[in-house]
Amino acid sequence: MSDELFKRIDLLSKEKRELLEMLMKENTVSETTYVAPRTPVEExxxxxxxxxxxxxRVGIHDNFLELxxxxxxxxxxxxxxxxxxxxxxSNQLFEYPTIAELATVVGINPALQAQQEPIIGSVPLTPIQKWFFEQNLEEPHHWNQAVLLEVRPGQDPALLEQAFEQLLIQHDVLRLRFEQKQGIWQQSNQGLGxxxxxxxxxxxxxxxxxxASAIERIATELQSSLNLCEGPLMKVAFFKTGEQKPSRLLLIVHHLVVDGVSFRIMLEDFQTVYQQLTFGEAIFLPPKTTSFQQWSGLxxxxxxxxxxxxxxxxxxxxSPQTQPIPVDFPEGANTEESTGIVSVSLTPQETQALLQKTPAVYRTQINExxxxxxVQAVSKWTGMRTLLIDLEGHGREAVIAGVDTSRTVGWFTSVFPMHLDLEKVDDLLDTLMSVKEQLRSIPNRGMGYGWLRxxxxxxxIIQKLSALPQAEIIFNYLGQFDQVFAESSTFQLAxxxxxxTNSPKATRSHLLQIIGKVMVGQLQMNWAYSTNxxxxxxxxxxxxxxxxxLRSLINHNQSNSSTSFTPSDFPEAELSQEQLDQLFRN
Known part of the structure; x- marks a missing residue:
C-alpha cells in the first residue's frame, strides 16, 4: 500500500483501521507467486x-472466484x-475462497450419512414445482430437460441400458409420480422394480x-411421451448411425425431477457405471447425500x-411497479411454439479473460x-435506469445444518425478483459496482423468496408476495460445461x-429469457423471445x-492494473462506498 493510502487509513477509527489493514494484507497475499499445498487437507x-x-496447478493462495x-x-x-x-x-467456499483459508475452517470428520435405502412415500412439493403447476399448462407432461450424446463406435447398447437402470436405483426422484387430488398436485416416491x-x-x-432430421423427429415424439401419473419420467434412446460410426444417445428427463446441477450428477454417475460394467467390475457409486424427500420436508x-x-x-x-418493456406486436401470444433464439458469444480468449482476469480486477463473480x-443493454433499449428482473439460482444454499444436497438429484432451482436501481450511477464501472453490491445484499442468494411465496x-404472506408486479425478463447463468466430459471420454455432446423439450402449446413465463453458459471454452448467451x-x-x-x-468491461480490466473495491469486499470493516473511494482514490 502507498504512503498516501496509509495516511487515509489513519483517519479512520482505531477499530476500522486495524480491521481494514488486516483485510488488505489478506487480499494482497493472493497476488503473490504460487505456493504449493503444505498439509494433506490442502493437498x-x-x-x-x-x-x-x-x-x-492450484496454489493455496489462489482465489476460487478468480480462477x-x-x-x-x-x-x-x-x-x-x-x-x-x-x-x-458452498457458503464456506465463498466466504473463504482460498485453500489456505478453507483449510482452517473445514471439518475433518466422516461424511454425514444420509439414508442409503430406497426412498418411498410422499414428498412435499418445492417452490419451483408449485410454480410449475401454477402455470396450468395444457400439456404438463411435456416440459423436460434433455441431452444428446455422441457415442464412440463399438459400444454395447445393453450395457448402456444397464447403466441407466442403476441411475433409477441410485437417484430416487427418477421414480417420482404425480397426481392431482381435489385440484392439488402431490408427488410420491415409488419403490424399486x-x-x-x-x-x-x-x-x-x-x-x-x-x-439429423430423423433424430430430431424421433426425439420430439419421445419428448412428448412422458407420463406424470404413471411414468416413466425418464426415457433413453440409442441411435445407430452406421458401422464404425459414432452412435447417438438421447436422455430425456421431466424437469419436475431434475435441474442443471442434477443433470451433471446423473451424467457423471452414468459414465462411472458404464465404465464399471464395460470392465466387468462391481457397481460402486459415491454414497447418497440428503434425499430430496428429507430436504423438501426440512x-x-x-x-x-x-x-x-x-x-x-x-x-x-x-418488486415495485415498473414500466413494461417495449414490444413490437402488443397483441401477440407468448407461446413456446413462437420461441425464437438469438445467440451471441465471446471468443475463447475473451472468455478466459472473463472467467479468470475480470474477477481479480473487479472482485466480482461471473454472474455479476x-x-x-x-442491465446496461436493457436500459439503453427502454430508456429506464431501473429494472425488475427474475434471477435463477441453483437453490441448494446451505441454510439448514447437517444437510448436504451436493449429490442429490431433484428440481432445486430458486427463482426470485431483483429490482436493480441504477439511478445514481453514471459510468459502466460504477454500474458494475452497484450491481455487485445490490446482488450481495440479497439474503441467502434469493433462496428464501420461493419458500415464503x-x-x-x-x-x-403468500397473498402479499403473489400480488407484487411480475418481472418480464429472467436471467440464468448455468456455468461451465467443459468439465462434464473429458476429452478421452466415450461420450461427448452431440x-x-x-x-x-417443451410443449409448443405452453405459454412462456417471461417475454425475454436470457441464458448463459460456457461451452468448448466460449461463453454463449442465448436470448429467447416470442416472434409473436x-x-x-x-x-x-x-x-x-x-x-x-461485456467486451468493454473485459477490455477495461485488461488495461487497468488497479483493483476496484466495494463495501462487500470488507464486510467486517463496515465502510461505506464513499469511504472506500476516498481511501483508494488515485
Missing amino acids: ELANIWSQVLGIE GGDSIQSIQVVAKVNQVGIQLT ETVSFSQFDLSQIAELEQ MTEYANSQELKQELTHWLTQ VLLTSV YCSSDGE QESYGL IHRRDTIENLAQCFIET
Whole structure:
C-alpha cells in the first residue's frame, strides 16, 4: 500500500483501521507467486479444485472466484470434498475462497450419512414445482430437460441400458409420480422394480444428411411421451448411425425431477457405471447425500420459521411497479411454439479473460459481470435506469445444518425478483459496482423468496408476495460445461437437435429469457423471445448491445492494473462506498 493510502487509513477509527489493514494484507497475499499445498487437507482441496476447474496447478493462495469458479462448480467441489471426509459447504467456499483459508475452517470428520435405502412415500412439493403447476399448462407432461450424446463406435447398447437402470436405483426422484387430488398436485416416491424406458433406432440405412432430421423427429415424439401419473419420467434412446460410426444417445428427463446441477450428477454417475460394467467390475457409486424427500420436508418447516419471515420486508420491496418493456406486436401470444433464439458469444480468449482476469480486477463473480451487461443493454433499449428482473439460482444454499444436497438429484432451482436501481450511477464501472453490491445484499442468494411465496402456512404472506408486479425478463447463468466430459471420454455432446423439450402449446413465463453458459471454452448467451411479440432485429440489437458492453468491461480490466473495491469486499470493516473511494482514490 502507498504512503498516501496509509495516511487515509489513519483517519479512520482505531477499530476500522486495524480491521481494514488486516483485510488488505489478506487480499494482497493472493497476488503473490504460487505456493504449493503444505498439509494433506490442502493437498486434497488443491487436487479437487484442479479437477473441477480444469486447471493444472492450484496454489493455496489462489482465489476460487478468480480462477473462474462459480456457484454450480462450488457444489461440485463440495460433493468431491465431502466424499474424502472433509466437511465443507458452498457458503464456506465463498466466504473463504482460498485453500489456505478453507483449510482452517473445514471439518475433518466422516461424511454425514444420509439414508442409503430406497426412498418411498410422499414428498412435499418445492417452490419451483408449485410454480410449475401454477402455470396450468395444457400439456404438463411435456416440459423436460434433455441431452444428446455422441457415442464412440463399438459400444454395447445393453450395457448402456444397464447403466441407466442403476441411475433409477441410485437417484430416487427418477421414480417420482404425480397426481392431482381435489385440484392439488402431490408427488410420491415409488419403490424399486421400475425398468428404464430404453429404445433403439437403426438409422444406418438412412442417408447421412437425413439422419439429423430423423433424430430430431424421433426425439420430439419421445419428448412428448412422458407420463406424470404413471411414468416413466425418464426415457433413453440409442441411435445407430452406421458401422464404425459414432452412435447417438438421447436422455430425456421431466424437469419436475431434475435441474442443471442434477443433470451433471446423473451424467457423471452414468459414465462411472458404464465404465464399471464395460470392465466387468462391481457397481460402486459415491454414497447418497440428503434425499430430496428429507430436504423438501426440512425446507417446508424452514418456510414457516421466524428466521425466514425476517426476509419478508426485503422481498416486499423488490418488486415495485415498473414500466413494461417495449414490444413490437402488443397483441401477440407468448407461446413456446413462437420461441425464437438469438445467440451471441465471446471468443475463447475473451472468455478466459472473463472467467479468470475480470474477477481479480473487479472482485466480482461471473454472474455479476453478465448481469451488469444485461442491465446496461436493457436500459439503453427502454430508456429506464431501473429494472425488475427474475434471477435463477441453483437453490441448494446451505441454510439448514447437517444437510448436504451436493449429490442429490431433484428440481432445486430458486427463482426470485431483483429490482436493480441504477439511478445514481453514471459510468459502466460504477454500474458494475452497484450491481455487485445490490446482488450481495440479497439474503441467502434469493433462496428464501420461493419458500415464503409458495410454501408458507401464512396465507397473508403468500397473498402479499403473489400480488407484487411480475418481472418480464429472467436471467440464468448455468456455468461451465467443459468439465462434464473429458476429452478421452466415450461420450461427448452431440451437435444435432434433441427435439422440443417443451410443449409448443405452453405459454412462456417471461417475454425475454436470457441464458448463459460456457461451452468448448466460449461463453454463449442465448436470448429467447416470442416472434409473436418481438421482431428478431429488436432482440438482435439488444443482444449485440449486451455483448459489446461485456467486451468493454473485459477490455477495461485488461488495461487497468488497479483493483476496484466495494463495501462487500470488507464486510467486517463496515465502510461505506464513499469511504472506500476516498481511501483508494488515485
